[in-house]
Amino acid sequence: MLELKAGPRTLRRTLDDFDDRPYERFDVQPLSPTIGAAVRGVDLGSVDDEVLAELRRARLEWKVLFFRDQAIDAADHRAFASRWGELEVHPFLPSADAPDVIRFAKDEKIGGYENVWHSDVTWRQVPSMGSILRAVTVPRLGGDTLWCDMGAAYDGLDDETKDRIDGLTAVHDFVHTFGRLLSDEEKARKREEFPPAEHPIVRVIPETGRKVLYVNRPFTSHISGMQPEESSTLLELLVRQADVPEYQCRFHWEPGSVAFWDNRTTQHYAVSDYHPQVRVMERVTIIGDRPVGPAAASATALAGV
Template sequence: MTPPATPSTAAISTAPTTPALRPHRIPADGLYEGPRVLRRTPDDWEDRPYERFEVVPQAATIGAEIHGLDLSRPLSEALRTELNRALLEWKVLFFRGQHLSSAAQREFAANWGELETNPLLAQGDSKDVVRFDKAAAGALTFENVWHTDVTFRERPALGAVLQLREVPPAGGDTMWADMAAAYDNLPSKIRTRINFARAVHDYLPGFARFYSEAQLAPFQAEFPPVEHPVVRRHPETGRRMLFVNASFTTRIVGLAEAESDRLLRMLFQQAHVPEFQVRWRWRAGDIAFWDNRATQHYAVNDYGAHRRLAERVAIAGDRPY
């Protein structure tokens, strides 16, 4: 019986070893999917233990629950300094079950500076307390959108202290995103492009989501459009942070509209990366204290007809650079 023919050496060497792939690509300037660089602190950060309270991390770079403090009591300078270090390290601090009065909430926030008023939002017990009272028929507010508070001001807020006084049976969480991590993970060519760019911020697009033209018009003189750096440096840590947001940033200075829109869409997306986020499930009486310079946040409206009552006190900030 004749054995089967054996392929020649020439035939073997010329045959393709792998199949050819068809042309393939993803759209340019999309949201990168893959490993992330997750630096919680600057490279020169001195990592020291906390002596006056316990810090319980909630995510890799952002969010820590603080145990062992009663915020209704005055802060010593040493305690205030240590809390500030925790705020710089974790960007948002959570305190369970504090049940502060509006006055005590204001007193705690005032340890970080002058309190800010906001005539565009509903007022609580005093002019520097903002009340968010949302039920089925309640007025719409800043929910379901990533944003940094009041970047339409020349000096946006340093931070904010938020307390949930009434929570729905499920839902109503708040999420925060670390905008230093968002900057770190941009492609190097994009970082180079935006490091010295400036952008225009305006209150109108954010509030037009739920206010009429007649309600908005009286504030145009008080809040004209302002310019801020697209990448700001944190005044205390020196870290670079992405400083544009989908509620108030309208265009990048010096770019044509289409080019500006395309770049801003890419930058807005960075807040959506789960590795840069922390999510807090509220209980009544909880406090969140966040660094508004370093974060964006997102209030999740998924609680239907149930009531969610929150009060916020904001701390006046500095001019971004």
């Protein structure tokens, strides 16, 4: 069983075969050894195909990209997000100018509630690939967001735990979080629309072949086919890996700041330390792919698909 012990952690940002040519169209400044990089020299209001291709590579390398001083509005934000794929409409969160633009508005009445490590919408059969979050109004101090590299978290597990979880799946469910805001009738209706989703605990990212730990505290209810006590003990151990600072980066928001994270390979935590100050953010989310585990990923690779 995995023990959490002090000492050096050996971190890998990418696998050895990652395409690590230098970026030519912008400057990249890392925030930590494996996760988070500030991109300088890009206007998100006008991105050509070559910049888009380099951003894609940078996002795979750094998992979350940060942009400062972006003079873009909700329409520009949405237009940039649309370049990456189909946009997601969240069934439980309030929208702004368009159904696929989520508005997170916190004031003295509504405190921040995303201060738990999680990956977005893992209770969907097809969870999102990534999200682009734009700061509209930020507190003078506080309100940072942290991200955790779940590939590094996987790598940090001992071999016994890796072997144990390699072929396991876990169930993800919205009922313990968003479900609490609904009436029983509404919850039953949403449950039909969004039944519990079963995903591999070890997810393989198709573009990179990287294995990531794919369970999170608010949405993962239990491990499939395991007795409740064994499931909760193992799950607790796995979700706690996001707590390790060596796998994390932290970003301080300014007006016009934008973060673009890969929701498959990371978890995030919005620090709720600014109450009762106001914090308004807008998020546009890109629909992803169905998670695959190591066995399915290697079968696909063997078939050359």
